Amino acid sequence: MKKVVLVDDDVDFCEATKLLLESKGFEVVLAYDGREGLEKIRDEQPDLVILDVMMPEMNGYDVCVVLKADPALKEIPTILLTAVDREMFQTHYTQHMGLMTEADDYIPKPVESAELVKRVENLLSKE
Amino acid sequence: MLVKPNILVVENDITILQKCRELLLDEGYRVRTAESVEEALNITQKHPGDVDIMLLSLELPGWAGMTIIETLQKARSEILIMTMSANCGEEAIEAMHAGAYDCIRKSFTTDRFWTKMNRAIEAFRLRHQLDILTRERQAALTRVHRDGQTLLSVLNSFTDALVVTDWQTNVVLFNVAASRLFNLNEEKAIGRPVSVLIESDELLSFFIRAMKSDGDLAKLMAGEEPVIKTGDKTVRVHVDPVKNKAGAIIGALALFHDVTRVDAMDHLRADFLSMVSHELKSPLSSLLMQISVVLDGLAGELSPKQTDMLGKAKEKTKGMITLVNDILDYRRLKEGKSIQKIEALNLAEVLQRTVELMGLSAEEKGIPITSEIAEGLPSFNGDRGGVEAIFVNLISNAIKYTPKGGNVNVSLNKEGKGIRLMVVDTGIGIPPEDIDQIFEKFYRIKTEQTRSISGSGLGLSIVKGIVEAHSGAVHVESEVGNGTTFIVSLPGTR
Structure with missing residues (x-):
């Protein structure tokens, strides 16, 4: 069973998404902020990571930077998921130059459940 | 009608006085008489309107030289003085130097009297006419001055700053708001180039364009009124050409609207x-x-x-x-x-991704999306987000307004040197009376069929805005009940 760590400070979103992914045969581990997310990723060694961008403690970009800099973790496919406006996202993106090429996918929120499942499966099948 | 002057005869010789009076009365003149200098002065002061011509004897008792003539000339220059003396000698010439018009010998005949008097009356009339003209001109000048003042007061009441230049962009006029905004004063500003006073190349270019425009500047400036910063103020500028009566451009005027607060x-x-x-x-x-x-x-x-x-x-x-x-x-x-970053875009790829993304919700609704992408499309430069927004809006509209069982086809084709996007649906169509307005913001078609469809009414105005920002054009063809086709033409890279 493939394991996914989902990091998002929106508890409701996490729980609903957990149900969705579990129904598709994934094991889902939840974390509610960036720091906790990083701990869970290290502990669980998941097959895929989904990161919200705007979170307390540590935002999704920073988590992604740490992940991709760690030889033990950098191969884990990572999806950035954000409700941040496109324009703001682009600003963030330029500030964190190069980040997007390192995250493996970017999905704007809100996302259709079927679309999310498709993107997750796509990334995992590439391995 | 000729003005008939009123005449004052000043003479202490009663015979002459009476003779003058009768001659004048016979011709219908109004006559007053006085027998001394004092009496004469008294009348001119008390009844100024009664004395236009003074027939003045130079041989009055207590005559004190030419004082009376000089005094009258100073105080009542409009009175024409005609002197009378026994022989019109030295003293008459002296009187004329002092301002008298002529001299009549007291031994006059009726003819002689009238010859001289008529000339005097004629002179009076000319002088009178001249006075009227002078007064009229004076009044006109006052009016012009007053009108100018009124106009200036109006300009100074504007909260917007106004600067007018001549055709060489030298400042010729500005109002109080402008002097405050740009710290101008007459000495510093008038006749100086506007670019020296207000440092903005953009503004200068608008002044120059205003001079060269054929009056279509409003069109020229549509949507691009420059916003400039001056000190801590942000102002929006509107420049128009100034034309003379013949329609020739003789300068330009700029209005500066303070948008500091709006900006904030x-x-x-x-x-x-x-x-x-x-x-x-x-x-x-x-x-x-x-x-x-x-x-x-x-x-x-x-x-x-x-x-x-x-x-x-x-x-x-x-x-x-x-x-x-x-x-x-x-x-x-x-x-x-709407354009964040222009880059070379692979429209085919962007469209395919969008179709993939929207395909899910279309399938849910039972409307298949098909796409046809021609080979060898011209290359295109644009903003990725903007182009995505065009595709998403048009395709989601097509899905929204197509009932179950219909289909949506999107295609990209070469069109001259550019690219043509077509989004064709088999939906409910757009009634002809609505078709002109659908690109207006917040416009939504209200029919029985559209009632259950939600939307902001902004989608198509966004599409139009983005397409135009890319120098493209969008138009629509539709038939009620048969479907709608949106056609977007985008220019290829030159």
Whole structure:
């Protein structure tokens, strides 16, 4: 069973998404902020990571930077998921130059459940 | 009608006095008489209107030289003085030097009297005429001056700053608001080039364009009134040519509207909208995910009624998400930010991704999307987000307004040196009376069929805005009941 760590400070979103992914045969581990997310990723060694961008403690970009800099973790496919406006996202993106090429996918929120499942499966099948 | 002057005869010789009086009265003149200098002066003071011509004897008792003539000349220059003396000798010449008109010998005949008098009367009339003309001119000048003052007062009452230049862009006029805004004073500003006083190349270019325009500047400037900063103020500038009566451009005028507060508000609003977008989209994403999961039966089995109601709730949620996105896109458009970054774009790839993304919701609705992409499309430079917004809006509209069982076809083709995008649906179509307005913001077609379809009415105005920002054009063909085709023409890279 493939394991996914989902990091998002929106508890409701996490729980609903957990149900969705579990129904598709994934094991889902939840974390509610960036720091906790990083701990869970290290502990669980998941097959895929989904990161919200705007979170307390540590935002999704920073988590992604740490992940991709760690030889033990950098191969884990990572999806950035954000409700941040496109324009703001682009600003963030330029500030964190190069980040997007390192995250493996970017999905704007809100996302259709079927679309999310498709993107997750796509990334995992590439391995 | 000729003016008949009133005459005062000043003579202490009663015979001569009476003779003069009778001659004048016979011709219908109004005559007063005086027998001394004092009496004469008294009359001119008390009845100024009664004395136009004074027939003055130079041989009055107590005659004190030419004083009376000089005094009268000074005080009442309009009175014409005709002297009388026994022989019109030295003293008469002296009187004429002092301002008298002529001299009549006291031994006059009637003819002789009238010859001299008529000349005097004629002279008086000419002088009178001249007076009237002078007064009229004076009045006209006063009026012009007053009109100028009124105009200046009006200009100075403007809260907007106004600067007028001649055709060489030298300042010729400005109002109080302008002197405050740019710290101008007459000495410093008048006749100086406007570019020296207000440092803005953009503004200067508008002044120059105003001079060269054929009056179509309003069109020329549409949507690009420059906003310049001066000190701590932000002002929006509007420049127009100034024309003379013949229609030739003789200068330009600029109006500066203080938008400092608006500018600050805009920033606030932008921050607010970004915040709102995030704060609205986050809970909406949760809501959408929760509803989807429950709808899929992942949280337990649903009754058909529950499925139906949740399905509607999901549609409403998606409608709200679209609305939030539309408002954000629209704001970007208004701020001229619809183009963020121009880059070489592979339109085929962007379209395929969009179709893939939208395909899911289309399939849910039972409307297949097909796409045809021609080979060898011209290359295109544009903003990725903007182009995505064009595709998403047109395709989602097509899906929205096509009933189950219909289909949507999108295609990209070469069109001259450019690219043509077509989005064809088999939907309900657009009534002819609405077709001209569909690109207007907040315009939504209200019919029985569209009532249940939600939307902001912004989508197509966003499409139009972005297409035009890319120097393209969009138009629509539609037939009620048969479907609609949107055609977007985009220029290829030169």
